[in-house]
Amino acid sequence: MIRKQVALVADLSGTVVFAIEGAMAAVHAGLDLLGVLVLSFMVALGGGIVRDLLIGATPPSAIRDWRYPVLAFVTGLVAFVFHAQIESVPPFLLTTLDAAGLALFAVAGAEKALEFQIHPFIAMLMGAITGCGGGVVRDMLLSRVPMVLVANIYASAALLGAAVLVVGRRWGCPPVVAATLGGLVCFALRVAAVRFGWQLPKIV
């Protein structure tokens, strides 16, 4: 019971963080209010929608449960109005919140895929898609190459966190422990990668 509520709060917090990021990207790209709301929605919920379509959980939760889109839209509207204040938030705080959102979504996404009897290896991919999918959709809508494909450790952190959860479950860890460990690994790797400028190999 309490576990369910923790999961819900985590999910809603991730939604708020990602919706703010979507709104700010839209403001910077010169979109109008509607564009801001659409990007809030897509960044916050796009990854989960793609995951749900792929694992056959239709309609996706974001369509089945009106609280998710409403939360994304309200957050987007608030970010639109207070965008100047949000600009002045120190970058390391944004990075940290984003890493937390990524960790929450990666773990929740992998867990949901396992519930739907998806093979553990694919469940790990679904965790990464849940965490990164919204950002990919954002970049595709803004007509630029998805950042996650080009630079630094982002999807890799999501993959690793989801992998920790999947392997932990396989080894008989209690679900809460596996999820917490997976989330911490994803969060720590992402924050460290930003802090120390780690990059994946690339052919120049």
Add this chain to the structure above:
Amino acid sequence: MIRKQVALVADLSGTVVFAIEGAMAAVHAGLDLLGVLVLSFMVALGGGIVRDLLIGATPPSAIRDWRYPVLAFVTGLVAFVFHAQIESVPPFLLTTLDAAGLALFAVAGAEKALEFQIHPFIAMLMGAITGCGGGVVRDMLLSRVPMVLVANIYASAALLGAAVLVVGRRWGCPPVVAATLGGLVCFALRVAAVRFGWQLPKIV
């Protein structure tokens, strides 16, 4: 019975209008005949396909019923051959037809979502996606930021029209009345927005 036929005629008319627009966008972007047919298909049917995937109505109608894609392709082919004639159609006529197509799709999309037991608030979003989704896919294929996110009152008109339908149904309006009202509101708002240059707020 007659209502079903009116709905079908409306749906097919919307398909033709949007397929012509897709074909002309493809011609202007320098695509070849195949690209023209693909864009006719996507603009005419892409919004409905996305809606059907999201509400779990699979396979989508455009895949289930061969008449929709055939109509889109034939329209695209005709538009390819007669593109010079279509260029000379006065812009206000194109805008009016487009607004009519938008209204028809927004209303039909919201109705279908309600039929599939989708929450009224989400059904309103599904109406807007049905009306605007094809254009978004078109712009993504042409590698540009979807017009609907940047400029003027387009998706907002679809949202409002769908909202009128949804609220009307909620209040016990007969379905035909709710649909007609919703369609008229969407159409009128869109035409007025073009006529008077209304815009949504935007941060410069």
Add this chain to the structure above:
Amino acid sequence: MIRKQVALVADLSGTVVFAIEGAMAAVHAGLDLLGVLVLSFMVALGGGIVRDLLIGATPPSAIRDWRYPVLAFVTGLVAFVFHAQIESVPPFLLTTLDAAGLALFAVAGAEKALEFQIHPFIAMLMGAITGCGGGVVRDMLLSRVPMVLVANIYASAALLGAAVLVVGRRWGCPPVVAATLGGLVCFALRVAAVRFGWQLPKIV
């Protein structure tokens, strides 16, 4: 029994060819290792995933069967490491392999759609989507207009091959014969189009 194995080998070969192409496109676009793996996955499996979502075969095979994504990722990794060697493969060999992959996917895609009771005309489209979808997703991720919409005979070859299969089945050909004929037609048309520089009409 043997037929099933031939089909599986064909499918896996197509996956390898397309995964290599995805990896090379990613290397040329300056993506990092993760981007290379994602593009290998998307080019190899994206067309099939879109087809499966559209015909209602969820979860798509690429999500249901872990061997497909693993094969795509391993191929992508190998292509990343040996990209210099792959660069030196003569272009006509690449074109030929690509035409073979296109033929295999177009035929397999149309067959799967028929199995799912999709109308023959739509099954033909599904064959083309299976063959070309991955490349379209690649170009959208790389933020450029899908090549298949702009230039030369590619999707048309897939459409024709799938059409031959569908009509052959309709006329009572044994499935193997219809599939082989369809595949050969697609392959031959694609290779000839490259060799002789055939193009579809286009409005200049």
